[in-house]
Amino acid sequence: MVEVKRTPLYEEHTAAKAxxxxxxxxxxxxxxxxVIEEHHAVRTKAGLFDVSxxxxxxxxGTEALAFVxxxxxxxxxxxxxxxxxxSPMCYPNGGVVDDLLxxxxxxxxxxxxxxxxxxxxxxxxxxxxxxxxxxSVENVSEQYAQLALQGPLSEAILQRITKTDLAQIxxxxxxHGEIDGIPSLISRTGYTGEDGFEIYVxxxxxxxxxxxxxxxxxxxxxxxxxxxxxDTLRFEARLPLxxxxxxxxxxxxxxxxxxxxxxxxxxxIGREVLLAQKENRxxxxxxxxxxxxxxxxxxxxxxxxxxxxIGFVTSGSFSPTLNKNIALGLIRSDLAIQGxxxxxxxxxxxxKAKIIPSLFYKRGK
Amino acid sequence: MNPVELKYNKEHxxxxxxxxxxxxxxxxxxxxxxxxxxxxELPEEGVTVTAGKSYGTxxxxxxxxxxxxxxxxxxVEVNTQVMDSPDLLNSDPYGEGWLVKVEVEDLSPLDxxxxxxEYETYLxxxxx
Numbered sequence: 001m002v003e004v005k006r007t008p009l010y011e012e013h014t015a016a017k018a019x020x021x022x023x024x025x026x027x028x029x030x031x032x033x034x035v036i037e038e039h040h041a042v043r044t045k046a047g048l049f050d051v052s053x054x055x056x057x058x059x060x061g062t063e064a065l066a067f068v069x070x071x072x073x074x075x076x077x078x079x080x081x082x083x084x085x086x087s088p089m090c091y092p093n094g095g096v097v098d099d100l101l102x103x104x105x106x107x108x109x110x111x112x113x114x115x116x117x118x119x120x121x122x123x124x125x126x127x128x129x130x131x132x133x134x135x136s137v138e139n140v141s142e143q144y145a146q147l148a149l150q151g152p153l154s155e156a157i158l159q160r161i162t163k164t165d166l167a168q169i170x171x172x173x174x175x176h177g178e179i180d181g182i183p184s185l186i187s188r189t190g191y192t193g194e195d196g197f198e199i200y201v202x203x204x205x206x207x208x209x210x211x212x213x214x215x216x217x218x219x220x221x222x223x224x225x226x227x228x229x230x231d232t233l234r235f236e237a238r239l240p241l242x243x244x245x246x247x248x249x250x251x252x253x254x255x256x257x258x259x260x261x262x263x264x265x266x267x268x269i270g271r272e273v274l275l276a277q278k279e280n281r282x283x284x285x286x287x288x289x290x291x292x293x294x295x296x297x298x299x300x301x302x303x304x305x306x307x308x309x310i311g312f313v314t315s316g317s318f319s320p321t322l323n324k325n326i327a328l329g330l331i332r333s334d335l336a337i338q339g340x341x342x343x344x345x346x347x348x349x350x351x352k353a354k355i356i357p358s359l360f361y362k363r364g365k
Numbered sequence: 366m367n368p369v370e371l372k373y374n375k376e377h378x379x380x381x382x383x384x385x386x387x388x389x390x391x392x393x394x395x396x397x398x399x400x401x402x403x404x405x406e407l408p409e410e411g412v413t414v415t416a417g418k419s420y421g422t423x424x425x426x427x428x429x430x431x432x433x434x435x436x437x438x439x440x441v442e443v444n445t446q447v448m449d450s451p452d453l454l455n456s457d458p459y460g461e462g463w464l465v466k467v468e469v470e471d472l473s474p475l476d477x478x479x480x481x482x483e484y485e486t487y488l489x490x491x492x493x
Contacts, residue, residue, distance in 0.1 A: 019400070035426040036401045228400065228427050294448075296404050296424055318403035318426055325404070347422070 007052035008145045008206035016224055023227055024117025026053040031226040038229035039320040042192055046151030047225035048213050051191075051198070052206060055119030056144050057112040057126060061135030065107045070269060071129060072102060073252060075262040079104045084172040084189060087260050088252040089122070090270030094277065095248040096255075098122050099240060101189060103174055115242045129269070145206030149213055150196030150225075150233075152363075157217040158197055162186070166197070180212045191230065193237025193361055235315050236361035238288075238328070244299055244314045245286060245328060253277050254330060256286040256358065284311060285336040288358030289327040295344065295351040297327035302345040310335050313344065321361050328358055367392060367485065368459055372435070372478035375487065379459070380435045380475060387436055387475070390463040391423060391454060394488055399425040402454040405447050407465055412440045414467060416474050421464070423454065436474045438467035 004027045013020065018029035029050065031038065041047045059068060068076050074087035085102040098118040103111035114122045123139045130137045149158055155166050164177030164186060174187035185200040201209055214222060231241070238256075240246045245255045252261050253274055262268075263275050277283070289297060297316035302309055316327030327344070335342070338357065343350035371379040377395035381388040396402065404424040414420040419431040420440075443465050447453050454462040479487060 019398075030427065031400055034401050036403075232426060294404075294406070296429075298429060318424075320426075 005053070007050055008203040009050040009052060009147075009210055012207055012210050013050065013224075018224070018226060021227070024053070024115075026116055028053060029224070029226040031228045032224045035226070035228035035232060036320045038223065038225045039232050041221065041223050042151045042194055042225055042229065042233055043321055044152070045220050046149055046153040046157055046196070046217055046222045047229070048210065048217070048222060049148040049150065049225050049230060050146075050206075050210070051148050052145040052203075053116035054146050055114040055116060055122065055139070055141040056200070057114060057119075057123060058138045058140045059110045059112060059126075059130075059135055060108060060138075061133070062108055063134040064110055067130060067133040067135045068102060068110050068112075069265065070133075070267060071126065072100070073261040073268055073270065073274070074102070075265050076102055076104060076110070077265075081106045082173055082175065084174055084187060086172075088246065088255075088257055089125075090252065090268075090274070091248065092269055092273070094251040094253075094270045094273035096242070096246045096250060096252055097125050097248070098242055099246055099252075099257075101187075103187070118242060143202065144200045145203045145209075146198060146200050147206070147209060147213065148190055148192075148196060148198045149217075149222075150190045150192040150194050151222075152195060153217070153220050153222070154194075154196040157213070157220060157222060161212060161216050169197075171195075179209060182209050184209075191239055192233040193239065194233070194363055231315075232317055232320055235317055235328070236319055236321055236326075238359045241315065245330075250284075250330065251277060251282070253282045254284045254286065254333075282333050284330050285333040286314065286328055286330050286358060287336045287338075288356045288360060289313075289316070289329050289342070289344070289353040290356045291325040291327070291344070291351065291353050292341070293352045295346045295349075296325045297329070297344040297346065297351075297353060303329050303331055304343040304345060304350065305335055305340075310342065316344075319360060326356075326360055327353065367481045369481045371459070371481065372475055373481065373484035373487075374433070374435050374478050376433050378432060378435060380478060381463075382472065382475060385469050385472070386441065387438065387467050387469050387472075388463050389420075389432070389435065389465050389467065391432065391458055392484070393458050395430075396455045396458045396462070399423065399428055399430060399454075401426050402451040405451045405454065405464070407443050407448065408440050410440055410443055414438060414440060414465075423451075432464065434467070435478060436467070436469050436472065438469035440465050441468045442466040
């Protein structure tokens with residue numbers, strides 16, 4: 001039996017009476033007060049997430065930039081030091097190993113943040129690719145607790161407990177500073193569609209920081225947020241989730257991540273296949289779906305048109321912000337036409353849905 | 366607290382018996398484990414449900430759960446209010462959050478269901 005992993009914040013979750021679930025081998029809080037309440041808290045105020053299960057991989061060496069460039073589909077050469085890039089990382093066949101955040105310290109040092117459920121696979125893959133490069137690769141996941149404070153009030157709340165001028169950290173930028181005296185890597189990133197910060201600290205400070213942020217944000221109503229709301233928040237903002245919108249069998253072009261695939265870059269793993277897809281035809285396309293009959297489309301439910309299978313649902317839920325049942329689906333690209341009506345097969349019954357733009361939610365400026 | 370006048374099954378559903386009419390619903394424990402209920406699918410009036418078989422589904426944000434008939438019979442009333450306001454299952458599972466009323470000829474399968482006290486013992490065991 002594989003032992004279930006717990007983050008340094010586990011005791012905080014049980015003390016808060018969170019419901020716990022197994023997520024990629026981790027015992028994680030799925031909800032505290034309730035998914036819908038937590039979802040609205042992040043959209044309107046701010047919420048605090050324990051994301052310590054995420055993986056971190058350090059890449060250092062004189063060829064670090066060249067190596068990262070080979071590994072990812074996005075272009076890290078134009079990235080400034082102190083900035084972050086989102087990118088898929090592909091297999092030679094164009095399927096996705098994982099999607100990750102690439103933090104650039106400088107040309108010779110990058111910090112990669114990967115999905116919890118993929119850490120071992122990613123690390124093995126990265127180490128294998130590193131053989132031909134003068135780089136060292138280290139899985140440093142155990143050295144970090146990671147908290148995410150997300151929502152429109154995040155900056156105001158966090159600013160009260162740090163001397164670092166947070167307004168100076170632009171979207172997808174990072175810096176090192178102290179929060180309540182705790183050495184922290186502070187990055188303006190997130191997975192909710194809201195403004196916010198992801199904070200990396202040494203595991204022994206995790207609980208202290210967690211409590212401090214909740215206490216500081218209490219007047220504004222900051223509350224802890226579980227994986228349930230994390231999923232509905234990211235889904236509304238069309239942020240892909242590995243194993244749903246992304247996977248070894250789905251190319252980033254199909255998943256609508258073309259802007260993160262720089263085909264003008266000379267070399268990277270998967271380039272040939274992705275270039276051919278782009279020049280010929282991208283087989284499938286990710287679309288937004290709105291249920292027009294009663295039902296909720298769930299992950300892996302088949303999608304049909306005139307009784308013929310045309311794809312499947314990648315994620316689907318009740319959307320707390322839109323108060324509608326919506327979904328993302330991967331379907332034949334020739335049928336991905338907005339306004340078209342297709343069938344979602346829910347427990348062997350065809351239920352009608354309309355193809356709509358997939359960016360369901362975008363925050364106001 | 367689970368009302369003493371109801372019968373309970375291991376799927377965390379209750380049956381309220383009034384003459385030959387039996388009302389089905391889910392228990393407080395069921396709504397609490399599901400979390401926010403956002404969708405309910407129920408049969409139409411006149412449909413026959415079979416003891417031990419699924420007659421509909423209750424979905425929370427994260428989970429899809431089948432609901433099972435405790436006894437066979439014909440659906441005579443459907444709570445259409447919970448289809449529009451599924452959160453009634455969370456706020457009032459034993460009252461406004463009821464699901465269907467079934468006309469039953471043979472009430473004997475209900476003898477196999479648990480009393481409120483037995484159900485609470487069952488819940489306590491399930492937790493460990």
